[in-house]
Amino acid sequence: MLVKSNAGTAVMNNPLIPVKNHEAVINEASSSIIDVLKGHIETGKLKDLVKYFQFPGIYNSNPLIGTTVNKFANRLNNYYGLEPADAMATAKGLIPQVMQQLIKQSQNKIEGEFSLSHLMDLIVGNNTTTAKQLAVA
Numbered sequence: 670m671l672v673k674s675n676a677g678t679a680v681m682n683n684p685l686i687p688v689k690n691h692e693a694v695i696n697e698a699s700s701s702i703i704d705v706l707k708g709h710i711e712t713g714k715l716k717d718l719v720k721y722f723q724f725p726g727i728y729n730s731n732p733l734i735g736t737t738v739n740k741f742a743n744r745l746n747n748y749y750g751l752e753p754a755d756a757m758a759t760a761k762g763l764i765p766q767v768m769q770q771l772i773k774q775s776q777n778k779i780e781g782e783f784s785l786s787h788l789m790d791l792i793v794g795n796n797t798t799t800a801k802q803l804a805v806a
Contacts, residue, residue, distance in 0.1 A: 671767055671770055671771060672698045672699045672702070672763070673695050675770065676698070679759050679762035680695060680698075683759060685759070686751070697741060697745070698767070701741040702768070702771075705736050721733055722772055722775050734768055738761055739760070741756075741759075745760065
C-alpha cells in the first residue's frame with residue numbers, strides 16, 4: 670500500500686509504463702524493497718539495517734536506497750522494456766520517497782503495520798527477538 674500510494678508520478682502517470690503494467694510495476698517496486706532488506710539481513714547486516722530505521726537523517730546517502738533503486742531500475746529495464754535511463758529515473762522517482770515514509774512510519778512507537786518489529790516479522794519470519802534487542806541497544 671505504501672508503494673501504491675506513492676506511485677503517482679513515477680508509475681501511474683508515466684507514459685512509458687502501460688496501464689496494464691501499473692500493478693505489476695508497483696509489485697516489482699515492493700519486491701525490490703523487500704529483497705534488498707532481506708538480503709541485508711541474510712548477509713549479517715541486521716544491526717546496520719536497524720540503525721537505518723533508527724536514524725532517518727542518513728537515508729539520503731544510505732546504500733540501501735541506492736541498491737534498491739538499482740534493483741528496481743534493472744527490473745524495469747529487463748521485464749518492462751524501459752530504457753536504462755528511463756528505468757533509473759522512474760526508480761529514483763519512487764523508491765527514495767517510499768523508503769523515507771517507511772522509515773518514518775516504522776519509528777512510530779505504536780506497534781502497527783510499519784513498526785520495525787512487524788517489518789522484521791514480515792521479512793524474516795516471526796523471530797524478531799534479535800531485531801528488538803538491537804533496536805533497544
